[in-house]
Amino acid sequence: MTTDTTTKDTAPDATTPDRTVLDARGVTMRFGGLTAVRGVDLTVRSGEIVGLIGPNGAGKTTFFNCLTGLYVPTEGEVRYKGTLLPPKSFKVTAAGIARTFQNIRLFSNMTVLENVLVGRHTRTKEGFWSAVLRGPGFHKAENASRARAMELLEFVGLAPKAEHLARNLPYGEQRKLEIARALASEPGLLLLDEPTAGMNPQETRATEELVFAIRDMGIAVLVIEHDMRFIFNLCDRVAVLVQGEKLIEGDSATVQGDDRVIAAYLGEPFEGAPGDEEAAEVHAAEAHAAPPAQAPTEAPAPAPTEAPADTPTEAEPGKENDR
Ligand SMILES: Nc1ncnc2c1ncn2[C@@H]1O[C@H](COP(=O)(O)OP(=O)(O)OP(=O)(O)O)[C@@H](O)[C@H]1O
Numbered sequence: 001m002t003t004d005t006t007t008k009d010t011a012p013d014a015t016t017p018d019r020t021v022l023d024a025r026g027v028t029m030r031f032g033g034l035t036a037v038r039g040v041d042l043t044v045r046s047g048e049i050v051g052l053i054g055p056n057g058a059g060k061t062t063f064f065n066c067l068t069g070l071y072v073p074t075e076g077e078v079r080y081k082g083t084l085l086p087p088k089s090f091k092v093t094a095a096g097i098a099r100t101f102q103n104i105r106l107f108s109n110m111t112v113l114e115n116v117l118v119g120r121h122t123r124t125k126e127g128f129w130s131a132v133l134r135g136p137g138f139h140k141a142e143n144a145s146r147a148r149a150m151e152l153l154e155f156v157g158l159a160p161k162a163e164h165l166a167r168n169l170p171y172g173e174q175r176k177l178e179i180a181r182a183l184a185s186e187p188g189l190l191l192l193d194e195p196t197a198g199m200n201p202q203e204t205r206a207t208e209e210l211v212f213a214i215r216d217m218g219i220a221v222l223v224i225e226h227d228m229r230f231i232f233n234l235c236d237r238v239a240v241l242v243q244g245e246k247l248i249e250g251d252s253a254t255v256q257g258d259d260r261v262i263a264a265y266l267g268e269p270f271e272g273a274p275g276d277e278e279a280a281e282v283h284a285a286e287a288h289a290a291p292p293a294q295a296p297t298e299a300p301a302p303a304p305t306e307a308p309a310d311t312p313t314e315a316e317p318g319k320e321n322d323r
């Protein structure tokens with residue numbers, strides 16, 4: 001249990017800018033023989049925007065799923081403001097962590113406003129009977145919820161479309177609606193999984209401003225993105241995941257200047273890379289087993305470069321969970 005002796009729970013975040021909001025330690029997620037996330041430590045402090053980047057399949061979304069209780073990590077712990085989080089999504093949301101999804105998850109046949117109202121359910125105290133009996137308490141709570149939901153739609157620029165069906169929104173606006181819905185749970189930490197995917201440059205720029213505004217509201221942000229300009233403009237710190245392991249973490253300049261990061265994106269092997277020892281062993285074994293000068297006696301094998309193109313991509317079994 002992380003103990004914070006310098007601040008009390010009653011202290012507002014604004015006066016304690018160094019307070020740790022998220023503290024993930026040694027998070028590991030294995031799927032059978034595949035280790036998608038390996039021993040990842042990450043902290044996010046109050047007032048920070050932290051980026052999480054890495055090539056496709058690096059384990060970024062899996063890490064988010066571990067933070068938010070969608071997956072039970074094989075190893076490791078996640079604390080929010082010092083409290084150990086149970087691996088249950090609704091409890092994580094109730095504790096104060098909200099998220100958006102890489103593949104948008106809206107109620108497409110509900111209106112924009114209704115989608116945001118759904119996001120408020122962890123913050124409304126009115127219970128089942130109150131909703132059924134529809135007494136004065138229920139109406140008061142419902143009005144307050146609607147007012148807050150409209151405020152949030154105003155904030156993301158979707159108020160004029162409050163009564164539209166979610167499915168009729170253009171893609172960029174659906175992403176904004178997901179953000180409004182996440183904010184409706186009044187989080188202290190917002191996790192964004194590729195918030196600008198599919199957006200044009202203007203929408204991306206607007207999303208950047210939106211994330212700054214969210215941070216200014218006192219909500220810490222952890223964001224996954226492939227758009228490097230977006231990440232490096234926005235983030236106070238950036239962590240890089242490669243093959244499930246954290247390769248480096250630092251400010252934008254440090255991360256941009258690290259050759260290993262560039263190599264990871266280009267897919268080039270580099271000394272000390274995660275998985276490098278295994279790769280080196282395999283290469284060494286291959287080199288010993290089949291030196292290029294000794295041609296095999298059997299019929300020639302198909303050219304190795306052709307194999308990946310024919311290999312179906314469903315070799316990645318986990319994508320169905322969040323895609
Ligand atoms: N439920 C699951 N079962 C099995 N394997 C999984 C599961 N979820 C994820 N994986 C695997 O874990 C690895 C990491 O996937 P993940 O989606 O976390 O990567 P990512 O960094 O988010 O990639 P991208 O940038 O493409 O979104 C992949 O090899 C993926 O196939």
Ligand SMILES: [Mg+2]
Pocket residue numbers: 060061062102
């Ligand atoms: Mg992902």
